[in-house]
Amino acid sequence: MIQPLVTKESPVWQDGRAIALMMAATLMVMANATISPALAGLERAFMGQPNADLLIRLLVPAPSLTVVIFAPLAGYLVDRYGRRVMLLSGVMLFVVTGSAGFYLPGLELIFASRLALGIAVAMIMTSQTALIGDYFTGEKRSALTGLQISARNFGGFVFLTLAGWFAVSSPRLPFVIYGLAVLYLPFMWLVIKENPIVSVKKNSTETVKKSDGSEIDGHRAWKGWIAALAVLQLMTNMIFFLMPTQLPFFLDSLGYDSAVMTGAGLGALSLAGGCAALFYSRIKRVLSYAGTYALGYGFMALGFAILPLVADVMVILAGCIAVGIGFALAVPNFVGIALQISPSSRRGMAGGVLTTAVFLGQFCSPFLSIPSITSFGYSGTYQGVALLLGTIALFAALKRGMEIFSLRAKVI
Incomplete structure (x- = not known):
């Protein structure tokens, strides 16, 4: 049996559990856009069937709709019945429902399989998020969250490239x-095992408990903070x-x-994001969460601000x-x-x-951006979006400044 590496000296990417969770992360980006x-080939293949135009255009966002509905229930089931069974079941369902479009005869059945794919994505994402918290703390957790974004970006680049080549031969x-x-x-x-937090606490040489117990017990007002985070994440993805x-x-x-x-x-x-995420852990270590937010939203604001300035290829690529x-x-x-x-x-x-x-942010984005x-x-x-993002970056920078001032005051 493969034993996970949990020594303090070993980087997180050498841990088999971390590798498995990065594999799971690549499935998120594969779900919709692959x-x-x-789509154009499928439209020709199903031409003349009732509602074909509408159903084909809904094939890409269909999993997002199911994720939005099912993810909270999946989170409850993950906490109730365990992370391992939900992750492995989700991947199995992903394989079956995702590939169903290759052999299912009718467009309605393919659309139904895309909705079922969203259930699989919800199971995978909620369980792998919980497992990150169970397996890793501190710098290793930060490193893995950054590596997951890299895995999504690089995976998306590979999968979309393959899909483009395959679609030339057949839209199926x-x-x-x-x-x-x-x-x-x-x-x-x-490598994925249940009740990992107990095992890590007993056997790992890495410190997993804080003096205030926050790693184990969480924040007293955690529900309100999670709701606030969800609103910000929804807006960011939108x-x-x-x-x-x-x-x-x-x-x-x-x-x-x-x-x-x-x-x-x-x-x-995708490539720039994948490379930047590799440095997330180092940046967060220096700037904290607030400073990293300031830097991240600042870059996004810059990108949207310069996109419409000049109709030049290099400027557009720089904005992207x-x-x-x-x-x-x-x-x-x-x-x-x-x-x-x-x-x-x-x-x-x-x-x-x-x-x-x-996924709600992704789903709602066109309904707000088109008007x-x-x-x-x-x-x-784009300029309005840049102003909003710049404002968020400014508030995050002020928060980081207050943190630095508070630390210096304690030293004095």
Whole structure:
């Protein structure tokens, strides 16, 4: 049996449990967008069927809708029946429902399988969030939350590239990519164990308890703080989703080949975010949560501010890169803070609430951005978003400044 490495000297990425949780993280980005390159081919294949146009356009966001509804229940089940069974069951369901579009005969059945895929994603995300809190503390937890964002970004780049190649041969073939998750199962089965927090407390040489007990018992007002985090995460994902949903139309309005430039822009965003997230743990160690929020939202504000300034390829790519870096630095904070303030017995629920916020933000983004673009144009919408993000960054920077002042006052 593979034994997890828990010595203080070993980096977290050498821990088998961390590797398994990063594998799980790649499935989140695979869930929605992997079939995007196949949509045009599917439309031709099902041409003439009732409601075909609508159902095909709903295939991509369909899992998000189910995640929003099911994630809180999944979080409750994770806390009630255990993390391991929910994670492994979720991955199994992911393989079956994700690949179903390859062999199911009718469009209605494919759409139903996409809804079921959302249930699998909710099970995976809530259980893996709880397991991060159970397995790791301190710097290792921060490092892993950053590495998960890197895994999502790099995984998304690989999966979307594969989907594009497969879609050239057949619009059904990209669904096979979901079946690759079956390769994760044997490793996860070996390294993911139940009741890990008890094992770590007894056997690890790493300190897992704080003097105030916050790692174990959580914050007294944790429900209110989780709700506040969820609102901020919902807004953050709603804004970030302007990139994949509106960037193609923005580029088209500038006269660019939207397909080529969108691929380049989103590719640059993903790669930049993946690289930035590798440094999240070091940045958070120096700047704390508040300072990292300030840096992350500051980069996002910069990216949205420069996007509409000049219709130049390099400026547009620079804006995409800045948004990718900022998002990759801000997002790990949500998981880190949630795991720190929530009781160990309720980490599944905390993960479920944040998961709902992520996908609800993605789902609602077009419904708010389209009216804004209609009224104020791309320039006004992007500049307004930049102002909002800059304001959040300023408040976070002030919070960090107050922390530094308080520490110096105690020293004096």
